[in-house]
Amino acid sequence: MQIKSYTYTPQQRPVFKRYDLATVKKLAQETGKLANKAGDKGTSGIAYTLGALASLKPVQNLVNYLKNKNYQEHLAAFVGCTLSGFYMLDTARSKTIEKDQKVPLMINQGAVCAMSTVGAYTLNHYLNRKINHVAELFHISKIEDEKLQTKFLKFKQDPEYANVIERAANRNPKFKKTIDAIKNKFEFTSNVKVYLKEEIKKHKDDKVAQEFLKEIKNISVEKGKDKADIVKEIYLKKMTKSRAMQAAFNREGMNNAIKLVAKADTTKKLTRMMNGFKTAQALMVFALIYRFVSPVIATPIANNISEKLENRKKQKVK
């Protein structure tokens, strides 16, 4: 008699899962794609409507009018003040906020608005000046080619280094082409104005630059011409006599050269870093000051004022 050998083979139990990770991932990807598509369509729709808006005559006239004016600060201040004004109005009208809390809150909102607008007009210039230097150093520090980096650093330390570069460029025709391209790119932007003011502080006896700054304030612009072009012409004419203007010109040239280096970089790391620094700088400095520091300082001031007002009211009632 043979004994049937029996080997135990455990049956593979079917595993029941509520969900499969792969399918969930697929679903998420597909929904993401759909959302992206919808978003893409939406944004291009917005682009079309904005394009239609831009082709309207009155809008173009408005842009042409504002283009030559230093309007950005005023516009930002105006928007901030309207928002704060609406805040105060809505608090006054509100039915749910307790009556004795309305006045201090309104004073608080007003104080924050006032501090922010004053800060925007005074502090921004100072901070921009400081941050420009840090930003330039940061851009230079992210240039991977060490020889180029040291050359830019030398330039940053001493703008007179431009003369050395120019002499070198005269010897080398290839090099000269790029230098000329950078020179032609020059425009008298708000940044250059900041540089120029800084340089004037260094060269205090430079009267040509000071006259230039006064002159551009009251320039009559003919129709069909940009103010920027006229200012540029005057700048290039006067630059030969003024050291401060030359230094500002060279500094702008350096920044344009860094942008060129960033463009030539195939990995695009430098451009990414430059863009990232821009957003981070706006956040870290301006958001921190106007969203955090000024409201925190404003609250005790507003509390004090409202307390005094309450005391006065009480005395009058008595």
Added chain:
Amino acid sequence: MLNLQSNTVNIASKQFTGVPKGATDDSISQFMLYHDSLNKKSLNQTDNFISRKTAKNVSFGGLSLSEVNRVKQTRLWKFLNNKTLEKFISMADASQTIFDAVFALGITCVLRPAAIMAQSNEKNREKNKKAASHSISSGLIGYGFAVALFSPIKKGLNKLKANPEIYAKKAAQFMGSTKNAQTFTMLVNKSTEALTASVRSGITIALIPFIDKYLLNRIFGTTKQPESQKSEQNLLQNPIYRYSIINFKNNAKASKTFQYFTGGLE
């Protein structure tokens, strides 16, 4: 003596270059022969090489290379070359609007209320609570509007700027100039902000009592009004009569002098 010598060698090795006339620092390695690199140390020990000025030490722009090195040793330069800073900034670049919104949320919903409430004492707690809840609600509304309205408009503007000939056929030339495009974007951004200001403020102010009630009161508690005021008001509105005086019922408890008095024993 031997130790001293080795020290001098170390200093000198930095200044070494066996470079012919007219060579820039870019082309040093070309002129260096193999046996030069082998005999580097032995060459350096001779005095001639130490006293000689090398190409690296000669300044071209009135600035020596050591000045550049000095910049590289500053704290700022080290901070800028920090790896974590690089990560932070690449994050800021990768998702600008979201990064912006999250940062703003962090400030308005956590940092600012915390700082405001930290200043409060019993007198001004209610006022500070209102300021804090205003900050939270404005942050939330700002985030909502940034995600739902401002960032799509920004993207649309970027598309329009990138290829104006597709999106604005009539105004392609107008949008082609960078100055015009810049002014237009600024105008659109600020006007949308100004136009939505009333709606934003309306929702923000309406949210304040809710945030007060459901969030801040639970964390910091409600400060009661001073009792003296409350009792005066209450007494005027619904006066309490002490019936016990009329009733005699509770008199025994009230007067301590007759506590143990149970009547005379005669």
